[in-house]
Amino acid sequence: MIEVSGLRKVYGSVVxxxxxxxxxxxxxxxxxxxxxxxxxxxxxxxxxxxERPSGGSVVVGGRDLTALGERELRRARQGxxxxxxxxxxxxxxxVAGNVAFPLEIMGMPxxxxxxxxxxxxxLVGLAGKAGAYPAQLSGGQxxxxxxARALAGSPSxxxxxxxxxxxxxxxxxxxxxxxxxxxxxxGLTILLITHEMDVIKAVCxxxxxxxxxxxxxxxxxxxxxxxxxSRLTEELFPLAPPxxxxxxxxxxxxxxxxxxxxxxxxxVRKFDVDVNILxxxxxxVAGVSAGRLRVRLTGGESEAALGYLRxxxxxxxxxxx
Amino acid sequence: xxxSDMSPLLWEAxxxxxxxxxxxxxxxxxxxxxxxxxxxxxxxxGLFPAPFARRILGLVVNIGRSLPFIVLxxxxxxxxxxxxxxxxxxxxxxxxxxxxxxxxxxxxxxxxLREVGxxxxxxxxxxxxxxxxxxxxxxxxxxxxxxxxALTVTIVTLxxxxxxxxxxxxxxxxxxxxxxxxxxxxxxxxxxxVVVLVVLVQAVQxxxxxxxxxxxxx
Ligand SMILES: Nc1ncnc2c1ncn2[C@@H]1O[C@H](COP(=O)(O)OP(=O)(O)OP(=O)(O)O)[C@@H](O)[C@H]1O
Ligand SMILES: [Mg+2]
Numbered sequence: 001m002i003e004v005s006g007l008r009k010v011y012g013s014v015v016x017x018x019x020x021x022x023x024x025x026x027x028x029x030x031x032x033x034x035x036x037x038x039x040x041x042x043x044x045x046x047x048x049x050x051e052r053p054s055g056g057s058v059v060v061g062g063r064d065l066t067a068l069g070e071r072e073l074r075r076a077r078q079g080x081x082x083x084x085x086x087x088x089x090x091x092x093x094x095v096a097g098n099v100a101f102p103l104e105i106m107g108m109p110x111x112x113x114x115x116x117x118x119x120x121x122x123l124v125g126l127a128g129k130a131g132a133y134p135a136q137l138s139g140g141q142x143x144x145x146x147x148a149r150a151l152a153g154s155p156s157x158x159x160x161x162x163x164x165x166x167x168x169x170x171x172x173x174x175x176x177x178x179x180x181x182x183x184x185x186x187g188l189t190i191l192l193i194t195h196e197m198d199v200i201k202a203v204c205x206x207x208x209x210x211x212x213x214x215x216x217x218x219x220x221x222x223x224x225x226x227x228x229x230s231r232l233t234e235e236l237f238p239l240a241p242p243x244x245x246x247x248x249x250x251x252x253x254x255x256x257x258x259x260x261x262x263x264x265x266x267x268v269r270k271f272d273v274d275v276n277i278l279x280x281x282x283x284x285v286a287g288v289s290a291g292r293l294r295v296r297l298t299g300g301e302s303e304a305a306l307g308y309l310r311x312x313x314x315x316x317x318x319x320x321x
Numbered sequence: 322x323x324x325s326d327m328s329p330l331l332w333e334a335x336x337x338x339x340x341x342x343x344x345x346x347x348x349x350x351x352x353x354x355x356x357x358x359x360x361x362x363x364x365x366x367g368l369f370p371a372p373f374a375r376r377i378l379g380l381v382v383n384i385g386r387s388l389p390f391i392v393l394x395x396x397x398x399x400x401x402x403x404x405x406x407x408x409x410x411x412x413x414x415x416x417x418x419x420x421x422x423x424x425x426x427x428x429x430x431x432x433x434l435r436e437v438g439x440x441x442x443x444x445x446x447x448x449x450x451x452x453x454x455x456x457x458x459x460x461x462x463x464x465x466x467x468x469x470x471a472l473t474v475t476i477v478t479l480x481x482x483x484x485x486x487x488x489x490x491x492x493x494x495x496x497x498x499x500x501x502x503x504x505x506x507x508x509x510x511x512x513x514x515v516v517v518l519v520v521l522v523q524a525v526q527x528x529x530x531x532x533x534x535x536x537x538x539x
Pocket of ligand 2: 040041042
């Protein structure tokens with residue numbers, strides 16, 4: 001749905017994007033992670049050409065946006081929704097007026113606009129707030145207006161730059177639930193930027209990690225979790241540096257059972273080993289039970305125990321002694 | 322001098338001041354608003370970037386603002402003649418008043434427009450809005466309270482500039498105060514004139530403040 005290749009963006013002597021390739025599939029929620037200044041916002045703003053790339057191409061829905069003239073680009077943008085960290089609502093317009101704005105841009109006649117606005121506000125759960133001004137709304141409500149506005153043109157793609165970063169955890173969850181629902185119900189493809197691991201865990205199907213204007217790793221989350229040494233795993237389930245001889249077990253999408261299955265006690269019984277748990281976390285991510293467990297195995301048939309775990313589809317890494 | 326002597330003089334002078342200020346305000350907005358938009362829009366990161374034009378506009382505005390009004394009024398006499406066909410009278414005075422106020426108002430417009438968040442403008446761009454639409458439907462409406470405040474300050478300034486219009490026969494309250502109060506020692510008339518000016522300025526300011534407040538939705 002979004003195909004970015006060889007994307008470069010240079011500001012004077014600052015290289016904000018240094019050859020970025022990104023492949024976002026139709027109907028998925030794709031999260032981009034990275035430290036401040038990594039180039040995440042620049043990347044997102046290049047996807048709808050708010051920022052003109054210094055090089056490379058951006059194809060959205062099969063159309064190369066970099067090749068379009070201004071008028072065509074404006075039309076193409078109407079099919080790409082965007083939501084913003086600080087909402088970016090028009091303070092001089094009511095909620096209904098804000099949602100109507102993109103409809104005005106599309107040239108929808110006045111009498112059809114009102115019905116569409118009502119429908120959109122209903123969709124985001126703000127039906128009673130049509131006449132309120134943004135200043136009278138909470139952060140979560142403002143972002144709902146932002147989402148309704150972004151959906152006005154029935155876009156196939158939604159771009160989100162830290163849309164929940166200004167919200168408290170509870171409100172963040174409700175906005176994420178809304179995005180997830182839109183994704184499931186309408187097949188909306190969402191490219192979102194965040195620095196919150198919880199956002200990735202809660203809604204993303206795929207993820208990319210950026211640093212210094214480059215993509216370090218990218219792909220479906222279960223695949224990344226199954227990759228030894230993945231930075232995403234490290235970010236999602238942080239553990240202290242491994243002690244010599246300790247074993248790190250990563251539960252990935254490839255694991256045949258469930259993470260809460262008593263695989264550890266099975267190992268203890270079958271191979272007569274002692275298991276000492278050093279740390280770990282297990283959660284539901286991208287629809288699979290995933291996480292990491294750091295343990296120390298002693299006595300019994302340790303080697304056979306590790307082999308058994310690997311056979312079950314777990315990623316097993318042993319720190320050298 | 323009695324009240325009945327002063328009254329017609331005051332009415333006439335007030336009418337002249339109102340007339341000068343009204344015409345000058347109209348044309349100041351007509352020219353100053355687009356100029357203010359241009360000052361913001363031609364920025365390197367603006368809606369229609371044109372750094373060279375930006376520098377020229379800035380220079381012209383600064384020159385206009387640094388000329389004392391009394392000098393400007395004399396200096397633009399040829400322009401006044403070209404536009405109004407005469408160089409004296411109330412109508413003629415509106416020309417230098419406008420020329421004096423345009424750069425002033427344009428700078429205030431510039432400041433008001435810069436208050437509009439970049440993210441709001443970018444959101445509109447992301448929706449596919451044209452630049453003309455962004456100016457008309459985003460920048461100006463969002464900055465409206467600030468623009469009203471700018472207009473209020475400009476009208477007050479025009480009232481004070483108009484006091485100098487006596488020099489080119491524009492008449493008005495300032496002229497009245499100078500001719501009777503200063504040249505004929507009619508102290509009472511001068512005081513009354515000053516009071517009328519104060520009341521006028523106060524009324525304009527209060528009205529402007531009230532309108533700006535009503536329009537503020539933040
Ligand atoms: N308009 C600009 N002019 C100059 N440099 C810029 C501009 N926009 C971004 N940069 C630079 O490009 C780099 C990437 O910025 P970007 O905003 O994309 O980072 P980010 O990953 O979104 O960071 P954050 O998490 O803090 O939002 C930074 O070094 C930044 O200083
Ligand atoms: Mg950013």
